[in-house]
Amino acid sequence: MTTLVGFSSKYGATEGIAERIARKLREAGQDAVARPVASVDQVDEYDAFVIGSSAYMGSWRKEATHFVRRHEDVIRAHPVWLFSSGPLGTAGKDALGRDLRKESEPKQFEEFGQSLQPRGMQVFFGALDASVLGRRDKLVRRIPSGLELLPEGDFRDWPAIDEWAAEIARELSA
Numbered sequence: 001m002t003t004l005v006g007f008s009s010k011y012g013a014t015e016g017i018a019e020r021i022a023r024k025l026r027e028a029g030q031d032a033v034a035r036p037v038a039s040v041d042q043v044d045e046y047d048a049f050v051i052g053s054s055a056y057m058g059s060w061r062k063e064a065t066h067f068v069r070r071h072e073d074v075i076r077a078h079p080v081w082l083f084s085s086g087p088l089g090t091a092g093k094d095a096l097g098r099d100l101r102k103e104s105e106p107k108q109f110e111e112f113g114q115s116l117q118p119r120g121m122q123v124f125f126g127a128l129d130a131s132v133l134g135r136r137d138k139l140v141r142r143i144p145s146g147l148e149l150l151p152e153g154d155f156r157d158w159p160a161i162d163e164w165a166a167e168i169a170r171e172l173s174a
């Protein structure tokens with residue numbers, strides 16, 4: 001039984017999360033590989049799916065959305081979990097006191113929550129290195145409150161990621 005941890009990552013933060021999940025699954029005795037979704041053509045060889053993308057402007061990256069839509073019939077016939085990497089900073093709540101991870105759910109969680117009936121959908125804090133951002137992303141950070149919403153740093157919560165991977169491993173071996 002092989003699990004695909006398929007990811008879309010613009011600057012590497014989500015790739016790191018996907019690699020970590022795959023490693024934790026392997027350490028728990030599961031066969032798991034992390035692959036960029038853009039490099040996966042055939043999904044028939046996988047028996048379970050963990051699919052994740054970073055979120056930009058409230059949305060998963062296009063290649064992740066297209067991947068899921070293209071392989072929806074196969075994916076939904078197997079155990080599936082979705083994750084998104086996005087919110088930045090150390091606060092758990094936004095300026096209005098709302099749960100930041102809940103507010104950072106990409107719109108795809110609603111669509112694929114319905115179509116795939118995933119066993120879990122999880123938002124993880126992400127990472128941002130301003131020095132590697134493309135021109136447009138740099139400009140977005142310059143809009144009013146852009147720097148506040150998109151602070152620089154690595155906010156990935158490894159214990160939370162490990163715990164989620166352990167939960168998946170437990171379900172897969174049940």
Ligand SMILES: Cc1cc2nc3c(=O)[nH]c(=O)nc-3n(C[C@H](O)[C@H](O)[C@H](O)COP(=O)(O)O)c2cc1C
Pocket residue numbers: 008009010011012013014015054055056057058059085086087088104125126127128133136137138140141150
């Ligand atoms: C221009 C820009 C827009 C962003 N928009 C969002 C967003 O709407 N929601 C969110 O949760 N994170 C947002 N982020 C944060 C990224 O999703 C986060 O840095 C993520 O971990 C990057 O992962 P990647 O390197 O794998 O692409 C944004 C970051 C940038 C630079």
